[in-house]
Amino acid sequence: MTALDEASAAIPADVPAAIPADTSAGDPDLWWYAPFRMYQTNLREIDADLDVDAVLDHIVAFGANAWLLNVGGIISNYPTRLSFQTPNPVLAQRPSGDLVGDAVSAAHARGVRVMARMDFSKVARPIAEAHPDWLYLDPAGQRQELNGLTSVCPSGAYYQEHLVHVLEEVLDHAPVDGFFFNWMGYGEVDYAKRYRGVCQCLGCRRGFTAAHPGQSLPTGPESPAYPTWRRWSVAVIDGLLARARRTIATRRPEAPLVMGHTADIVFHEANNAVGRSMWHHQTSESVSAAKSYRPHVPVLVNSVAFYDMPYRLVAEEPHVLAQYHLQAIARGANPSTYVMSFPGRLDYASLPAASRIVRFHRDHAEVYDHLVPAARTALIRPDPLAVPEDDSDRGEEFRGLYEALLERHVPFDVVPAERLCELAGQLKRYRLLVLGDLGALPPASADVLEGFTAAGGRMLLTGSTGFVLDDPQLPSAGIGRRAAVLTGPEATWSSVVVPEEGSPVPILGSFHTLETAEVTAHRVLSRAPYGPPEKCYGHLELDTPAAVRSERVTTLAMTPGRAYRASGLSGLRDLVADEALRLLAADVEIVTDLPEQVEVVVGASRAGRVLHLRNLSGATRQSFHAPLPVRGSFLSYAGWPAGQRVRALVAGVELVAEADADGRGRVQLPELDLFEVLVEAT
Template sequence: MKKLYTLLSLVFFTNSVFAQNTTFEDFWWKRNNLRVIQMNLPSYEAATINADSIVADLITYSANTLLINAGGIMAFYPTKLDFHYINPFMKENVLGDVIKKCHQNNIKVIVRFDFSRVHESIYKAHPDWCYISPKGERIINTDMYVVSINAPYVQEKAFKIVEEVIDMFPIDGIFLNMPGYQVNNPYEAKYHGIDQNDFDKKAFAKYSNGKVLPTEENKADSLYQKYLEFKKHTVEDWSERLHKLVKSKNEQIAICTYSDKFVDIIRHESQSMTTLPYWPYTASDNVGNAVNSFPDHIISNASIQQISFQSRYNAVEPQEVQIRLYENIANGSGLDLSMMGDMRGYEDERNYGVIKKVYAFHKKHEPYFGKYKSLAKIAIVAPGAWPSGEPMQEYRGIQLMLREAHIPFDIIEDGQIGNLREKVKSYQLIILPEITYLKPEAIQVLKDASKVGTNLIATNRTLFDSPETLQQLFGAKMEKKDNDGAGNYLVPDNRNIFKSFPGQKMLFWKFNLGLYDLSGADQTLLPVLSKGRPGPPEIIGGHEPTGYHALGIKNHEKSKALIFPVSLGRIYYMHGYQEHKNLLLDAIRYVLPEAGKDIQTNAPQRVEVILKEFVKNNVSNKEKVMADGLILHLVNLTGFSGNSYFEPLPVYNLSFKIKSAKKPAKIFSLSSGQPIKFSYANTLINLQISKLEGFDGIVMEY
């Protein structure tokens, strides 16, 4: 990761950074104006692809970057390396022709490598290069075998493949697909276990002073914790060596993958979900997490066309793609779309109209995208870059509450808190949705932030493995971490805080309801009632106080720390009852009364509202940090029904009050190009929008 410049540190101090202004080198990707189309080529399409048609399609769809296969699993070029399996359908000059003709039309080319697998012929010659499970199994997809990261293919041969491609072709970037340790067969949804390859055993023994490679993933096992350190070390070592190789050849070659160390472009993916409820904010979630967690990187979030690995030839619905692409723009990413094969003769072309429209929109209004600074006073901590399971549900539910209330917030990955000390301290409120583990340095950052005035709200099992932190920050002591709350009720007792419950005395519960001793807190609220008597109407009742509470508030010298030891986010994510959302919103208003005043609007909850400060993204002012104005992104999600996507309904007569220290010189709509009348008084911009269709960007120039 590149060293942050002094200017970046200064901008951090003011809350958030113009994320793409971190260095002043003239690297092509630093413009953050990517419009990527990835053509993920099946082997057989190498026989039919044509450089002229590919470039013509890229131009038609306003793309400025092509991502296309080069090597790894198979070579899409005439390799001279005997350990690099050649695609039998390959046309000898096609990759070179594609790159040449793209460059003639000012289109950058990033080539794709996948070093996770080798062809059966390579496996038979070098079985010691490949993965082997604790049961002695290989991971196989037809005739492709998963490799071991510590074996010679990845540690040595992969570098020779990359070097050969760089020497043969004037590429602009490399993309690494499926980097790191492979213990799953994602194409068959099967877990196989920790790799027991001899090279892995020897490498781990060397790293750990002779310890034996573990065979089970057990977070409570110190040996497994050592193995996690080993994995991180080996991946970063490999990435650093690749970085040195690539940059020694040409500093203008961008390195792109899903991690952050020794990488120029962090790629993320908006994928189709296989379980309900669907998550229409996937791009906002991905980009928001990455741009705030890794502010010295460019982020490219790919909209994955395919429905699943088993259904690659069916695309997701056009309106889902449209939401993803507009959310990319609104949160500070460029555009990125991944499809199977090239665009000719595609099996599902329903999204082509949306892709063409949004990519052209980005190209037309490029100066207003990509150089943003957040104005959010609140940050939500994310449980990693790829959340899953109950922590994901808790995290998404908390996000959903704030998005529907139009309260601006940033997202910071839990593992990055310790690296963003000043940024974290600049927020007025940090929300921890079931963040079960934090590194000691991250915990210290939160404690320091609390001392200088940052309020904290934690939910469910947050910090359960750090009892001293729970006690110090929240005055909480866990008695029973896991407790089924189905049948219990909460009482919104303090109506000075809980103002959203007229006519309601009891709030139902389900999922986890932790039993905590909150005697160390200064206030205990939301008394928990017992489950009572289940059965027919004649016998129900008996809900009595248990002595436990679902909210504790601890007063610190300059801040407050609130803990909800319940699955507050999950219950809203899964069921959507307003009473559970109002618990959090009332708590936020209590600790941060101004939270809802930065954006005041009558916009429906299904209109996503994203406010950013912007600097015009022109080459001439690449080093400028003084804002040119505000931009209000409006993404219309009214077509999302919960389990499908339809055309959004037009929304009429929207009014906004936007807090701004400066009066704009003019306000206009990017969608219509028309000026918007406004007034300005008491640091508030007042404006009305007569009609919102799928998306708009409201520019308020100073």
């Protein structure tokens, strides 16, 4: 069995009803299963006079082989005959009167695919006035209007009936190679970034009431039925995508749909925003979650070359754009670069840094051919639609655990909590699951986790994971009951945990008092008076464990991820990582002296085992700048036997692994700048 076969054992046996089973993985007749690189020119109305040959020159030199082009929806860049579409008036300046036809003909002559960007979220004012039942209505009965456009609602007839008519017209007009739908969802937030509320149109009121009798359509997050509405709205969009996918497949089966997690190609956009704190690993997290769920389904990461949507003339920091692309390819996604207008009319200083990564992907296509996750550890990401029992931020615990594992060089895949049941038979390839402060689990998910440990798997739990009220859901954790929960500064102020090795660390977030007959670890010291130093003493050692260690499960009774995010104290990171490494034991994958700022990503492709080393030393609070070079480091990997030849693709050298003390293959690394890719030589 090859490394790719081993990693591919995680392919789900079934997938959501909105899509057919993934029987086409690896089909050479479907172009998007081979690695590809996209370039998006997000055109303004005035850009329809572009020179398609000049744009294609730039796209090919950049390293891309697919072009995402505005085709229809808000503006039609071809001569539409539909009364509810708005033709671009600038098309009159083209000899053909047809930008889409010109682009497809020229691109196909050069071996470049053309993907159709469709945006059904808004219509011109005359169409809105003719079809008021199509429109979004906020709780005050007002429409969303901007620059002569009016937002429509996915529950209305424009989406539900006429979307497929537009697709049919496009497919009849030109042999486009696929479709991408922009802003496909219920628009609670408008372009001015104002929250407008849940749509109250007739279609929404009828649809939600029919699906959930007795519940009132919510107006916003404060409404009791809002969580139910969120799941209902996702289901409506999934249904629309399924119908669109069937329409496309009927007319042009070789053309994929790029959209959410149930499309032919999973889409993620990597972008920045004014006022939004940067999560430096957002792209890596999103791609890993998608590839862990459906490993052979392609993922496309559209990385934005400008700073923020209102500042579309301002180039993104070059190293930020490079990191977007690097995170994408390291986790097995296809890179896409997103610019406004077209090269020559608007140019961005960030593009050369991105092109370096895109061309590397092009030049090493065999390495990225069916690149799938292959780590031995999985970090379970909280369900974004789950409602916490308290006001805790489950995302912060996840992110703190993410950083702790990354910085201690424990490679991991991200697995969505809501997919655990679908992946029940595929979790066996993992040795360790890490579940951070997830609260009560769906009973079926708890059963899956118990099956995982019964088959020999191990788990690291933190905080509230696996409790319904105070009753444990996971017998394998060996916890009798939860006696109390201390939450927030009032309850935990000045309380500390003293690890078996290391200095005391603060309890921040919450602490759970657990009763157990299993082995316990780490000491807990109570609160003490806080005030003048003369009175700051009196910590008492409590008879409650900071950690419970059963045969295959360790439970940390605190929220160390949130605490690490809040404090940055390395003792909290090490508390998590040390427990993970202890549970992995002989299954530890990586031993290295690389700095903590270097991430190790483990994958497998048709080329064999693939390790990406990503230098994050240039990370700042809200950006990435140039990284510091790393010299003289070694890396041992459990997947390499002694004598294994390893290619370092960026440095362009071949290394030979020697056996370390534990039998792993060890190599001396070349100088590491932004990144390195290590691949088994054949």
